[in-house]
Amino acid sequence: MSTEAQPLLSVRDLRVSFVLDEGLVRAVDGTSFDVMPGQVLGVVGESGCGKSVTMRAILQLIDRPGRITKGEIHFRRDSGVVDLVQLSPRGGEMRDIRGGEIALIPQEPMAAFSPVHTVGDQIVEAILLHSHRWQPDRKLSRSEARDITVGLFRDVGISMPEQRIYTYSWQLSGGLRQRAMIAMALSCKPRLLIADEPTTAIDVTTQAQVLALLRDLQARYNTAIIFITHDLGVIAQMASYVVVMYLGRVMEEGPVDDIFHAPKHPYTRALLRSIPSLYGQTRVALPVISGALPHPFNRPPGCPFHPRCPDVMERCSVAVPRLMPVGTSQLASCFLHHEEAEQA
C-alpha cells in the first residue's frame, strides 16, 4: 500500500487525566482519530471538551498534574512509525519531532515569543535547531537561516520583511504577531501543523486574512493541519474532514459536507443549530444546547451528552456507545444508530 493512503497521525483510545485535590478530571477519555498527509482536519467542540489537551498530548506537553493514562499516538516519520506516547517528553527524538515535524500555532502568540529577543532571532534559532529539515547534508549558516526567515516573513504576508525581522513581538500588532507565529511554525517545514484557535486573539478582519493565509500555505506546502475551534463556521471554511468532540470523547466524525448536511449525532445537530446562517431560514434567537456543560469532576455515566440530549434513551445513562460507522462516510457514537457499547 502506498504511504499516501496511510495516516500521518493516528490517535487511538487516548486518555488524559488531571489528578487534583478536588477530584479526577478525565480531560480526554478515549479519543481516536486519524490525520491523513496534507489533510486539514477540523476539531470542534465547546470550551472544555478536551481539544487543547488532546493536542498537547500529541506534542507531549501535558502539564502536571496531568498524565496520559492510556492510548497510542502513532506518527509517521521518514524512518518509520513511532508511538509518541512511548517517547520521553524531554528526549532527543521527541524534541526533534516537536517543533521540527509537528508545529503548534497557539491561541495567544504573545506568550509563545520571548519578549527579550527579536522575532527574527527566535525564528533563526529554530531553523538552526532543525537545520536538517532544510539542508539534510550540512548545518545551515546563520546568514542562510536569516535569509530563510526573511522568505518566511514574505510568505506569510509581512511587508518589509528585512526590517520586520528585527522587531520584538510586543512591537507588532495582533495580526502581524499571529503571522510571525505562523512563520515560526513553518520554520521547520513541519508535516503537521496544529492550529489551536489561531484567530482567537485578533480582530474579525484580520481573522479572515489569517484563515486565507493558512489555506494558501496548506495548498502550497501540502502540510497537514489540525485546526481546532469551537466555531463551525470556521470549520466550514478550513477543513475537509471534521471531528466533533464532547467531554473528552469523539461524538461524530466525517467529511465536512456530510457533517453539515446530514449530521448523525444529536450533539452535532445542536452545534449546527447554534449557527443561524447555516441552519434555519429565520434569524430567531440563537437556539442553544439545553443544559450546561457538566462540571469536569461530575462526568455523567454512560454517554457524556445524555443529560442534555433531546433524543436520550434509557441505556444512554448506563452504557457508553462506541464510535461506529453510520452511513457510508461518517462515524458516530450514539445508540440512535447502533447498539454497540464499550467499557467505560
Ligand SMILES: Nc1ncnc2c1ncn2[C@@H]1O[C@H](COP(=O)(O)OP(=O)(O)OP(=O)(O)O)[C@@H](O)[C@H]1O
Ligand atoms: N492544567 C490543568 N489542570 C487541571 N485541569 C485541566 C488542565 N488543563 C485542562 N484541564 C481540564 O481539561 C478539560 C479539557 O480542557 P481543554 O483545554 O482541552 O478544553 P478545550 O476544548 O481546548 O477548551 P477551550 O476551547 O476553552 O480551549 C477541562 O475540563 C479543563 O478544565
